Amino acid sequence: MSDALQIVPPSHPLRGRVSPPGSKSITNRALLLAALARGTSRLTGALKSDDTARMAEALIAMGVKVSEPDATTFVVESTGKLMAPAAPLFLGNAGTATRFLTAAVALVDGTVIVDGDQHMRLRPIQPLVDALRQLGVVADAPTGCPPVTIAGTGGFPGTAVTLDAGLSSQYLSAILMLAAGGDHAVDITLAGDAIGARGYVDLTLAGMAHFGARYSQTGPGAWRVEGTGYTARDFHIEPDASAATYLWAASVLTGGSIDLGVPTSDFTQPDAKSAEIIAQFPHMPAVIDGSQMQDAVPTMAVLAAFNLTPVRFVGIANLRVKECDRINALSTELNRIQPGLAEEVGDDLIVHADPRLMHAQSRNARSKIETYADHRIAMSFALAGLKIGGIVILDPKCVGKTYPGYWDALRGLGVELRDA
Numbered sequence: 001m002s003d004a005l006q007i008v009p010p011s012h013p014l015r016g017r018v019s020p021p022g023s024k025s026i027t028n029r030a031l032l033l034a035a036l037a038r039g040t041s042r043l044t045g046a047l048k049s050d051d052t053a054r055m056a057e058a059l060i061a062m063g064v065k066v067s068e069p070d071a072t073t074f075v076v077e078s079t080g081k082l083m084a085p086a087a088p089l090f091l092g093n094a095g096t097a098t099r100f101l102t103a104a105v106a107l108v109d110g111t112v113i114v115d116g117d118q119h120m121r122l123r124p125i126q127p128l129v130d131a132l133r134q135l136g137v138v139a140d141a142p143t144g145c146p147p148v149t150i151a152g153t154g155g156f157p158g159t160a161v162t163l164d165a166g167l168s169s170q171y172l173s174a175i176l177m178l179a180a181g182g183d184h185a186v187d188i189t190l191a192g193d194a195i196g197a198r199g200y201v202d203l204t205l206a207g208m209a210h211f212g213a214r215y216s217q218t219g220p221g222a223w224r225v226e227g228t229g230y231t232a233r234d235f236h237i238e239p240d241a242s243a244a245t246y247l248w249a250a251s252v253l254t255g256g257s258i259d260l261g262v263p264t265s266d267f268t269q270p271d272a273k274s275a276e277i278i279a280q281f282p283h284m285p286a287v288i289d290g291s292q293m294q295d296a297v298p299t300m301a302v303l304a305a306f307n308l309t310p311v312r313f314v315g316i317a318n319l320r321v322k323e324c325d326r327i328n329a330l331s332t333e334l335n336r337i338q339p340g341l342a343e344e345v346g347d348d349l350i351v352h353a354d355p356r357l358m359h360a361q362s363r364n365a366r367s368k369i370e371t372y373a374d375h376r377i378a379m380s381f382a383l384a385g386l387k388i389g390g391i392v393i394l395d396p397k398c399v400g401k402t403y404p405g406y407w408d409a410l411r412g413l414g415v416e417l418r419d420a
Contacts, residue, residue, distance in 0.1 A: 004368070005396040005407065007385025008416035009361040013256030014386070018247055018409045020239040020260055022047035022072060023269060024402045025203055028055045028096040029173070030235050031074060032104055033211040035064040036181050038080030039232025041211075044073050046237050050401045054090075055097040061085040062108065080229065084110025088147065093119040093323055093373070093401070096170060098146060102128055103174035106137040107181050108152035115147035119373060124321055127164040128171040134161040135178075135186070160187040165195045167318060173204035179225035180213035190221030197294050199270030206268070210235060238262070241269035243403045245278065245299040246379050250413070252281045253303060253386055258413065271296040282308045282355060291315030294322075297349075298380035301330045305341055306387060307353035317347035323401075324372035333381055337367045337388065363389040366420075370394055375401040382410065392420045 027047040032055065034041035046052065048071060056066045056074065063083035067075045082105065089105075089112065091097045098116055102125060105112040115121075126144040133139055135158030138151035156178075165172040172188070172195065179186035195201070205215060205223075212231035216224050239262055251258040264275045274296035277284060284307045290297040297316055304311035319326035327349050334342035334351065342351050367390055371378040375398050385391030399406045407417060 001397050001407070002419035004392050004394050004420040006390070006392045006418045006420040007382055008418060009385065009387055009389055010254065010415050012414065014250050014254045014258060014413040014415070015256045016413050017259040017261060018412065020243040020247065021049070021403055021405065022237040023240040024049065024051055024242070025096060025200060025269060026207065026237045027052045028100065029177070029204060029207045030237060031055050031059060031066070031076065032100050032177060033207055033230055034076035034232065034235070035059045035078050035082065036080060036104065036107070036177075037078060037211050037230035037232040039078070041076045041232045042073065042234040043076065044234070044236045045239070046072055046074050047240060047402070048072070049404055050092060051094040051097060054092050054094040055101070058085075058089045058091060058097065058101055061087070061089060078232070082108045084108050084112060084152070088113035088115045091116045091120065093117050095120070095123060095322070099125065099128060099168065099170040099174045100177060102139075102148050102150065103132060103178040104181070105150050106132060106135070106152050106156050106178060107154060109154035110152055112150050112152055113147050114150065119323060120146050124167055127167060128174055131161050131163045131171065131175050134158055155182055158186070159184060160189075162189045162191050164191045166192065167321060169195055169197045169200045172201055176201070176204055176215070176223065176225060177208060180208055180215070180228055180230065182227040184227045186225050186227070187218070188223045188225065189219070193221065195221070197270050197292055199292055203269065238267060238269070240402070241267045241271040242295040242376075245271060245274050245296045246383065246406070247409070248275055248278045249299050249303045249383050250386060252278055253306060253383060274300055278303060282306065284311050286310065287312050287314060289315040294318055295376060298326060298330060298376045299383070301334070301342070301349060301351055302380045302383050304351040304353055305334055305337070305384065306355060306357050307351075308355050310353050311351045313349040313351070316349065320347065323374040324377065326374065326377065329372050329374065329377050333369050333377065336369065337384060337391070358387055360388040366390040366392055368392045368394055371398055373398050375399045375403065379403065379406055386415065
């Protein structure tokens, strides 16, 4: 693949069937839970991408056997114990793998360094480190971001932790999964009501229960997790709702019909809530709260550029600490397409819709979209190219983080992509 792809606006509605890849969020949870379980677990429908490869590689480095018999299956064989790796765990810019493993390696008897690339080293992890220290884990992150050094002792003595999950629900998910791997009950309480995408915590708890953990919710933001350990289980992973958002948007934007092979109602991931909003196009709501469907915000923001009326996205401050500052990236690149199309107001994003863009196929100016090594920026702005001539996506390979087959999916629907 070249370093840039030009999207040629199709002259027809996009119709056909596309099978989204497996859920990244569920795949990485299932890989870790299976690794912490004694026995063999077969994970089907799984995502094979950069992010899940990082998790699998890290588990292998800690003595877990992970095989891949086909394109959508992982087989995980484990003693239920993680061993100290011979070198630091390098996780690229995989946020789920980094946060989850930072907690899980407390169960290792030995020192583990969890690190990432230059982007990951800018993503906050201090609240998770603070929570680990409350459990008696020796953990250190000098910059408040990776790398993190954990001096594991094979367990943790603490029985209670109060956690700030305002920046990311992944901190809470990491502590929940760790807690069941200990040998005693742990009480976990949220500090305040703020939590990023609470629905992902439900995914975590469902996965834990599937692998044999027991827990109870003791309050609106409090849980008691028993020290049960985990039991190997086979597990089928549902398609990725965040990936589905691009296909839902492509369908309404072109007046087409794209069959994903699974009803929207079958998705349990938080981003599936965006389907109702996307379906309202070109009459999207004036205000959209993206707090509980954060990865769908880039999709909806680009779609909002074509809406009949402006759209303000609120509750999205956490987008500033994703793979890039997504609020700034969305504003900057929308304005690259047309000056004044978007603006940042505090941590809100206002998209000043211009429905005339629906008829901009013949535009001659080439808008080169900077993607900031962020897969979601690349995939969402490709949607603009379905209606606006001259859209060029830089670094298109970055979609491999979560959806390696994205460009092939567009081609399969009849979209022409040219090396630029």
